[in-house]
Amino acid sequence: MAKIFGAVEIDSNRCKGCDLCVAACPTSVLSLQPKEVNDRGYHFAYTVNPDACIGCGSCAAVCPDACIEVYRLVDKNA
Amino acid sequence: MTREDIIKDENKVYSRPRLLLDATMHYCPGCSHGVVHKLVAEVLEELGMEDTAIGVAPVGCAVFAYNYIDIDWIEAAHGRAPAVATAVSRLQPDNVVFTYQGDGDLAAIGTAETIHACTRGENIMIIFINNGIYGMTGGQMAPTTLEGMKTSTTPYGRRADINGFPVKISDIVAMLDGTCYVTRQAVHTPAAVRSARKAIRQALINTREKRGTSFVEIVSTCSSGWKLSPVKANKWMEENMFAKYPLGDIKNTEVKK
Numbered sequence: 043m044a045k046i047f048g049a050v051e052i053d054s055n056r057c058k059g060c061d062l063c064v065a066a067c068p069t070s071v072l073s074l075q076p077k078e079v080n081d082r083g084y085h086f087a088y089t090v091n092p093d094a095c096i097g098c099g100s101c102a103a104v105c106p107d108a109c110i111e112v113y114r115l116v117d118k119n120a
Numbered sequence: 121m122t123r124e125d126i127i128k129d130e131n132k133v134y135s136r137p138r139l140l141l142d143a144t145m146h147y148c149p150g151c152s153h154g155v156v157h158k159l160v161a162e163v164l165e166e167l168g169m170e171d172t173a174i175g176v177a178p179v180g181c182a183v184f185a186y187n188y189i190d191i192d193w194i195e196a197a198h199g200r201a202p203a204v205a206t207a208v209s210r211l212q213p214d215n216v217v218f219t220y221q222g223d224g225d226l227a228a229i230g231t232a233e234t235i236h237a238c239t240r241g242e243n244i245m246i247i248f249i250n251n252g253i254y255g256m257t258g259g260q261m262a263p264t265t266l267e268g269m270k271t272s273t274t275p276y277g278r279r280a281d282i283n284g285f286p287v288k289i290s291d292i293v294a295m296l297d298g299t300c301y302v303t304r305q306a307v308h309t310p311a312a313v314r315s316a317r318k319a320i321r322q323a324l325i326n327t328r329e330k331r332g333t334s335f336v337e338i339v340s341t342c343s344s345g346w347k348l349s350p351v352k353a354n355k356w357m358e359e360n361m362f363a364k365y366p367l368g369d370i371k372n373t374e375v376k377k
Contacts, residue, residue, distance in 0.1 A: 049126040060150030060343075060350040066310055084149065092123065102134040102311040107145060108155025112134035115126045 044118045052087050053109035059084035062064025063110060069094040072101060092120035127141065132173050137161040139170055139190045146184060148154075150350020152340035153182055153367060155307040157196070160220070161189050161319045167328070173216045173245070174208055176201040178230075180222035181256045182249065197217070199230025202237035205244040218245035223264040224254045227289045231263075241298025241332040245323040248289065248335065251342040259345035263287045266364055273343070286364060290337045294371040295373060300332035302371040306339045308354040319369075339365045 050071070058080035064072045064087060066112025080086045087110075089095065095108060139161040147153045164173050168190055177185040178200040186193035196204040202220035209217040226248050227232050244280060253271055254260040260273040264286050268277040278286075294302040301323055305316035323334035339361050341353035343355065348356055 047121045047126050049123055050310045051127060056144060058149035062150055062350050062354070064261045065354075073318070097126075097131075097133055098310075099134045103310040103313040104155065104307070106147065106149075106151055106158070106348050108140055108154070108158045110134070111132065111136065113128070113131040114133045115128075115131045117121065 044116050045114055046096050047115045047117060048095035049092065049100060049113045050089060050095060050097075051111040052089070052115070054086040054088070055080050055082075056107050056109035057084060057086035058082075058107055059086055060106065061087075062104045062106065066104045068093055068098065068100060071084045085087045123239070137165055141164050141188055141190050142199075143187050145188055147181065148344045150182040150353065151181070152307050152338065154177065155190050155249065156220075156249060156338055156340075157185065157188050157312060159195045159307070159313070159320055163324060164189070164191060165318060167321070167324055169216050169324065169328070173218065173324075174212065174369040176205045176208070176217065177218065178225040180225045180254075180296070181196040181208070182220050182222060183256070185220050188362070199225050199228070199235055200244060201225065202232065202233045202242070202244065205246075206237055206242045209243050216245075216324060216326060217243070218327065220251065222255070223252065223262045223289075224256075225274050227263045227337065231289075235293065238293040238296045238299050238333045238335065241300075243327055243330045243332065245320075245327045245334045245336065247320070248337040249340050250289075250337055251345070253342050255308040255342040255345045256326045256330065257343070259347075264289070266360060267293070269360075286357055288365065290370055292337060293333075295333050298306045298333050299335055299371060300373045301334040301369075302337075303369045304337040304339060304365060305369050306310070306357070306362075306367055308341070308357060315367075322374075325348075326374070337365070339367065
């Protein structure tokens with residue numbers, strides 16, 4: 043059966059830490075940084091559980107600042 | 121499978137729309153405006169309208185829309201965006217003209233312009249961001265504020281006997297003969313975002329084909345004005361706003377009944 047691998051790239055300086063991507067992610071990949079902040083003082087989103095990503099793009103769809111890029115690879119042999 | 125194997129250009133399924141400029145938006149964290157800007161940029165790119173589209177920016181939170189989407193823009197006086205768009209669409213019939221307005225701009229000061237532009241059936245698209253509050257000026261009551269909703273000018277909640285009832289502009293313009301497509305959407309979940317994208321695409325095609333006025337209402341959140349976190353604001357919107365402003369197409373003359 044084919045296996046889907048996904049990955050997201052987050053522009054952490056553009057992120058405003060609104061938490062919407064975290065709520066939209068069906069596989070709990072994302073989280074907000076608990077302590078670290080970006081240049082503008084927001085707790086930006088990061089991939090806390092990157093292996094679970096399926097590249098569905100839900101996080102990118104709801105991101106108001108368009109700071110998420112999504113990659114998806116379907117491995118037919120896996 | 122390593123991260124480097126997955127992050128390659130051929131595997132990219134979503135990236136920032138090309139028409140969205142690099143400027144960081146001034147909107148508060150979690151504001152629906154950002155999502156709608158992104159959708160407009162995506163759809164304009166998809167339909168190849170970057171050279172023909174002319175946007176009319178309102179007064180309100182979206183006043184700086186011209187800083188974020190790389191097309192031609194005009195800034196209108198408060199509420200007068202449909203009137204300005206009328207002039208632009210009549211003088212430049214080859215261009216696709218749309219306005220982008222909030223509820224204070226469209227449903228309060230600009231009600232007359234909106235209704236008459238829709239009555240005349242001008243070939244424009246109107247995007248109406250309805251968050252039930254005046255977000256830019258500090259969360260005052262707007263005509264679309266729900267009954268019982270607390271704002272800075274109705275601290276005990278909006279009362280129908282003093283403040284009147286909320287106005288449902290989309291239902292009003294749907295009754296006018298000039299409109300060809302009236303729909304109400306939201307952008308709180310990925311599914312809703314996709315549905316809103318389809319609605320904006322349909323409205324822009326209607327405008328290009330000169331079928332009449334297309335009116336896309338987006339029920340939105342104002343986490344700063346509502347004094348909730350963005351996630352809680354979305355939840356509050358689902359529980360309260362959708363009861364008064366149900367989602368879906370209100371009028372679509374393209375669909376044969």
